[in-house]
Amino acid sequence: MSRHVQITFDCADPTGMAEFWSTALGYRVQGPPGGYETWERFLDAMDLPPESRNDASAVVDPDGFAPRLFFRRVHEGKRAKNRVHLDVRAAPGLDGDERMAALETEAERLVSRGATRIQRYDPASTLEAGHIMMADPEGNEFCLD
Template structure:
């Protein structure tokens, strides 16, 4: 039997990072708990101080198929390269023409840079673009493949 799982990303600004990953993955902000129309109403009804409202955030696949992702506010900054990262598989695989693969990778990277991502390195194999190593607005690594 498999185990249901989610992914949690530690960060300084959960709302900012969650919005970025919504753009990157096509996810949406997670719905508030049943019985509340908004997260603000939930926070208010549970007497959560307003300065704690951005201590966490969550996003989900609008189709309900892929795992949800949570973002947790932590006080310490990232200090080393991620040991785990996401690969955004946008190119269509090696069976696609290289020019089309590269166009898809670069188009996605441009969109993500507009949303706050940074390009770290272009990775080439046999003189062709294989993938881009990038970072989200808080420096969390990911690749566009």
């Protein structure tokens, strides 16, 4: 039996992280539960206080194939390098200078949305095609690959 995978981010601002990652991946923010036109109406119906309304958010692949990303608010900040990270496949099928140029363009776009560029790794051998290490607005590392 196969399993579906959800990737969960602990963060300070679930709504902001959902907006960033939906932009980065071409996902969409998950819609409200059935019977509710907006999240605001659902949260009103649940009588959720204003201070709890940014406790969680999620983004989904519009085609329904890739994993759901779930963001939940935690009060402690990030402390160390991620042991697991996302590789955003931003230059599929490209090689060499063309690949790195496409990665640079995507890095610039994501920096304009709040990401931080950490380091560029140029192609070093036939086993490494080159990538750019980045961090999302809350410091979680990911690679443009």
